[in-house]
Amino acid sequence: MSILSEWREFKSIHEGWNVAAGCIEPLHTVSVGAEEVVVTLDLPYVTSKEVKLRCPANDVLEIFAETSKKITFKALGAKHRHGEFTCYHARIRIPVHIDERKISSRLKHGVLELHIPRVK
Numbered sequence: 001m002s003i004l005s006e007w008r009e010f011k012s013i014h015e016g017w018n019v020a021a022g023c024i025e026p027l028h029t030v031s032v033g034a035e036e037v038v039v040t041l042d043l044p045y046v047t048s049k050e051v052k053l054r055c056p057a058n059d060v061l062e063i064f065a066e067t068s069k070k071i072t073f074k075a076l077g078a079k080h081r082h083g084e085f086t087c088y089h090a091r092i093r094i095p096v097h098i099d100e101r102k103i104s105s106r107l108k109h110g111v112l113e114l115h116i117p118r119v120k
Contacts, residue, residue: 055100
């Protein structure tokens with residue numbers, strides 16, 4: 001893979017905010033354990049039925065969720081950025097192979113927690 005194509009892939013995964021689509025990348029953490037991977041995402045104003053998950057590759061998890069209302073950066077206390085968004089979108093690279101058929105999830109108080117078994 002060339003450096004340019006690697007940069008394009010990195011940029012497409014780590015863009016942060018898509019103005020045209022009104023989507024923002026949520027804050028997230030990935031914790032790798034011996035048996036499972038736990039991914040935690042900050043998704044305020046989202047209900048569990050609005051969350052869509054998919055694994056386009058063994059090492060990539062994609063999350064899309066629509067918010068229940070328009071959110072402005074100003075409402076979140078950000079002074080350095082202006083605009084609004086209505087959805088979250090993240091492509092998260094997982095450092096180990098996972099079994100996407102057995103993902104369990106829980107959304108509570110705007111925090112989505114995913115438990116994904118590792119492939120043995």
